[in-house]
Amino acid sequence: HEMQQFLMAEQQKAQIQQQLHALTDVCWEKCMDKPRDKLxxxxxxxxxNCVERFMDTTKAIGVRLQQKYKEM
Amino acid sequence: HEMQQFLMAEQQKAQIQQQLHALTDVCWEKCMDKPRDKLxxxxxxxxxNCVERFMDTTKAIGVRLQQKYKEM
Amino acid sequence: HEMQQFLMAEQQKAQIQQQLHALTDVCWEKCMDKPRDKLxxxxxxxxxNCVERFMDTTKAIGVRLQQKYKEM
Amino acid sequence: QLRQQIAVANATELLQKLSDKCFKKCVTSPGTSLGNSEQKCIAMCVDRYLDSWNVVSKSYVQRLQKERQ
Amino acid sequence: QLRQQIAVANATELLQKLSDKCFKKCVTSPGTSLGNSEQKCIAMCVDRYLDSWNVVSKSYVQRLQKERQ
Amino acid sequence: QLRQQIAVANATELLQKLSDKCFKKCVTSPGTSLGNSEQKCIAMCVDRYLDSWNVVSKSYVQRLQKERQ
Known part of the structure; x- marks a missing residue:
């Protein structure tokens, strides 16, 4: 059981890391022009704002997809 | 044997889903400008047309690659 | 042991192939405009030059990341 | 259970693709909240993407059938 | 068998990459069939991509050897 | 050991992403060596990307906490 808990915790950490990679990717492209000597x-x-709006967007899309599935 | 058949059928389904994701991706970028209220x-x-031409392209490339391999 | 060596060699080959795919991808986008009848x-x-500079870039970034980790 | 995993993986991939594409198309400069026109654009973007998915599926299946004959 | 799987995986990845890149470069507005100039463009695109792959491989291997010295 | 594998996988993915993004932004036409301004651009690109990663992490965690309440 301990091993299983450890594995799940690690899996969750990896998922969060994955989301951070994806978000940094999207928001870097959206917000960064030429890199300067300071942020x-x-x-x-x-x-x-990009992170917040992206998460809003994902939420809104999730809601819409569920509506669509119910209509089917 | 039943399990194996089931697994292979599921794998094939997953591959087709994967191709549909990829095709929708390519043709969305090629054909959709700003999303409107109707398609x-x-x-x-x-x-x-994009789906058909993409599949033609893949086929043509497959043929060309086989020619090249023979020439080697 | 032989099996393990074989597996590691194959893994290494796969990694190199992966890097060649990635480099060809980057340098094709950087250098190729419309494909003509000859290179x-x-x-x-x-x-x-693109391959060399890309590898320089990866090296420079590796060095910089290590500096950053030490500063932390 | 495997079938379910594939379905979940698919829904997850669809959600990721949609978030990515519709955010890029509809939220050009992210502000302190999603504006009305951004929300409408996102809803339309999802609907049109699913429409496109259906057109793609139909064309793809037709093509596979034509090739099998 | 593993070696074969890697070779197949590689060919598959190459075919996918080529389809993607050459379709984007050569078929700007997809019509009811592949036109003559689109077909020529695709053939040249494949040939140039393989040329590029060879140049990349050569440069990459030379560089690795230089670094090992 | 698993923890270590994840850390290594992460560092590798970061290095790949950085190489890709900073090369594209900073080396517009690759010459026979990295010029001075290209080197500076790469260094700033890495630093700003890590800054961005930190801003993203902070915003992401804050958002998750807000939603849990």
């Missing part, structure tokens, strides 16, 4: 305020808030 | 006729025929 | 000299040297 300016505008880019930083673009990135944090 | 208009022009976009729909672009998508179905 | 002209300019494109060929662009590709071979």
């Amino acid at each position: 300016d305020y505008r880019t930083e808030s673009c990135i944090s | 208009d006729y022009r976009t729909e025929s672009c998508i179905s | 002209d000299y300019r494109t060929e040297s662009c590709i071979s």
